[in-house]
Amino acid sequence: MDINFLYDFIVAQAFYAVATVILLGALAVVFLPNIVHAVLMLAVTFIAVAGLFLLLDAPFIAAVMVFVYAGAVCLMIVFAVMLIQRRHMKLTNVFNNQLKVGGAVVALTVAVMAYFSANARWSDVSAVTAVPKDTMNFLAELLMTKYFVAFEAAAILLTMALTGAIMIAREVKANAGSTDDN
Amino acid sequence: MPDLLTTISLNHYVVLSAILFGIGLFGALVKRNAITVLLCIEIMLTAVMINLLAFNKFITPMDFTGQIFSIFVITVAAAEVGVGLAILIAIYRNQLTVNLDDLDWLKW
Numbered sequence: 492m493d494i495n496f497l498y499d500f501i502v503a504q505a506f507y508a509v510a511t512v513i514l515l516g517a518l519a520v521v522f523l524p525n526i527v528h529a530v531l532m533l534a535v536t537f538i539a540v541a542g543l544f545l546l547l548d549a550p551f552i553a554a555v556m557v558f559v560y561a562g563a564v565c566l567m568i569v570f571a572v573m574l575i576q577r578r579h580m581k582l583t584n585v586f587n588n589q590l591k592v593g594g595a596v597v598a599l600t601v602a603v604m605a606y607f608s609a610n611a612r613w614s615d616v617s618a619v620t621a622v623p624k625d626t627m628n629f630l631a632e633l634l635m636t637k638y639f640v641a642f643e644a645a646a647i648l649l650t651m652a653l654t655g656a657i658m659i660a661r662e663v664k665a666n667a668g669s670t671d672d673n
Numbered sequence: 674m675p676d677l678l679t680t681i682s683l684n685h686y687v688v689l690s691a692i693l694f695g696i697g698l699f700g701a702l703v704k705r706n707a708i709t710v711l712l713c714i715e716i717m718l719t720a721v722m723i724n725l726l727a728f729n730k731f732i733t734p735m736d737f738t739g740q741i742f743s744i745f746v747i748t749v750a751a752a753e754v755g756v757g758l759a760i761l762i763a764i765y766r767n768q769l770t771v772n773l774d775d776l777d778w779l780k781w
Contacts, residue, residue: 568754600695634741
């Protein structure tokens, strides 16, 4: 057993372990009846996805995934749950009456996608070189040169979205006072 | 088949991403709570990011297109969650519900 085979074997075991956690976490998000538990399971899923990104040679994206998704997004959703759901938390994550139709449509979609992607032959186009070890330098240089306009547009988008979110969430107070007067 | 279990190819990642996208789509179609639908949209975006990074590693490792675009996907997803939650809070103040079956007053 040479060292290359051993390395591939370890990577394969890591992939299957992380993929199991991801899929079980995503299923728990859909099927747990309490929405707070669902958000917790979403954080678990995102951390496992960050582990998968480490396997894919993207350590910076993995770190951003943990910060932004498992940190900020999950925290924001928990805040919204605490603001919105008042009464019993027990049955806050239930199904509507399209369960069978939706399940059938999704099963068909996944079957088609998984069949074609499992049988696709990417060996003709796949590269022989590996991803460079120092990804941060390449990413920083590309963001400041080739993708500079897109980078600035993303910054403007974030600013506008967060300003709009503040406006939408606080707008109601003034209207509520005027409707009370009538 | 020992090859499938010991070497991880691009197909593994794409199949995993397809299944994860399917779970997210299922949740977005059949859940009644609007916040859960937001969670499931996040799961679908994550599946897309797995695809981008897998193609980045196996097809164009020197171009970094997939990694750059997954950064943009993260940005757009964060903006989407912020605006979505603000809209849900505003709807809850007006209607006292986030049940998607009740939010049909734009029909007809």
